[in-house]
Amino acid sequence: xxxALVIAIGNTLRRDDGIAHHVSELLSSxxxxxxxxxxxxxxxxxxxxxxxxxxxFMDADVCVKRLSIEPVAAAASHSGLTHVSRxxxxxxxxxxxxxxxxxxxxxxxxxxxxxxxEQLSRRTKQLAVSAAQLxxxxxxxxxxxxxxxx
Numbered sequence: 745x746x747x748a749l750v751i752a753i754g755n756t757l758r759r760d761d762g763i764a765h766h767v768s769e770l771l772s773s774x775x776x777x778x779x780x781x782x783x784x785x786x787x788x789x790x791x792x793x794x795x796x797x798x799x800x801f802m803d804a805d806v807c808v809k810r811l812s813i814e815p816v817a818a819a820a821s822h823s824g825l826t827h828v829s830r831x832x833x834x835x836x837x838x839x840x841x842x843x844x845x846x847x848x849x850x851x852x853x854x855x856x857x858x859x860x861x862e863q864l865s866r867r868t869k870q871l872a873v874s875a876a877q878l879x880x881x882x883x884x885x886x887x888x889x890x891x892x893x894x
Contacts, residue, residue, distance in 0.1 A: 746795075746796055746797050747774075747775065747776050747777055747778045747796070748776065748777050748778070748796060748797070748798040748799070748800060748883050749777075749778050749779075749780065749792075749793060749795075749796040749798070749799045749800070750767075750768060750771055750777055750778070750779045750780070750799075750800045750802060750879060751779075751780050751781075751782060751785070751789070751793075751799065751800070751801050751802065752764035752765045752767065752768035752779060752780070752781045752782070752802050752803075753782055753783075753784065753785060753801060753802065753803040754783070754803060754804050755783055756862060757860065757861070757862060758858045758859070758860065758861075759857045759858060759859055759860070759861045759862070759863060759864060759865060759868075760804050760855035760856055760857045760858060760864055760865050760868040761804045761855060761858050762804070762862070762864065763804045763853045763855060763864060763868050763869075763871065763872060763875070764781075764802040764803050764804060764851075764853065764875075765781050766864065766869070766872045767802055767851075767853070767872050767875045767876050767879070768780075768781055768802070770872060770873065770876040771876055771879060771880075774880075776883065777879075777880075777883070778796075780792075784829075785801070785829040785830065785831065785833075785834055786829060787829055787833070787834070787837055789829075789834050790834050790835075790837035790838040790841060790842060790844075791838070791841070791842050793834065793835070793838050793844060793846070793848070794838050794842040794843070794844045794846075796846055797846045797847065798846055798847045798848075798849075798883065798886060799835075799846060799847070799848045799849070800813070800848075800849045800850070800851055800879055800882070800883075801816065801831040801834075801848070801849070801850045801851070802850075802851040802853065802875065802879070803850070803851070803852060803853070804852075804853050804854075804855035804858075804868070805852040805853065805854065805855060806854075806855050806856065806858065808852045808853075808854050809854060810854060811851075811852070811853055811854060811871055811874055811875055811878060812851070812852050813849050813850070813851040813852075813878050813879065813882050814849060814850060814852075815847070815848065815849055816831045816832055816835050816848040816849060816850050817832055817835075831848065831850045835848045847886065849882060851875060851878065851879060853868070853871055853875050854867075854868065854871065855868055856868065
């Protein structure tokens with residue numbers, strides 16, 4: 745069984761914006777999870793995700809009130825040619841260009857303080873363990889892919 749890929753998005757120098765990287769560290773020792781930390785998503789990542797059956801994009805979000813994880817619907821880019829992409833755009837590119845057939849999720853972690861600094865706010869720091877647990881629960885609930893080639 746292939747490990748899942750968890751992509752931690754955010755800037756660790758902008759306090760709560762770096763929460764996904766902290767969660768990624770909690771998951772990094774698991775053999776069933778590979779982690780990757782990025783400042784932002786770029787179109788080039790579409791090819792990388794095709795090596796996995798499951799991809800979870802994890803990011804701080806000042807617009808959400810509670811921790812959540814939900815499927816990513818592939819959506820073509822409406823933002824023109826930029827260097828920043830959304831998870832839905834990465835998944836759409838991966839499906840269109842590289843025949844990605846895996847599952848993709850986005851985990852949104854509530855954030856409050858995006859000021860300069862490396863320390864997380866107390867509330868956001870407490871959410872790190874909950875977010876890691878939510879990712880693991882989501883992965884545990886997924887059906888095991890069947891290898892038709894073998």
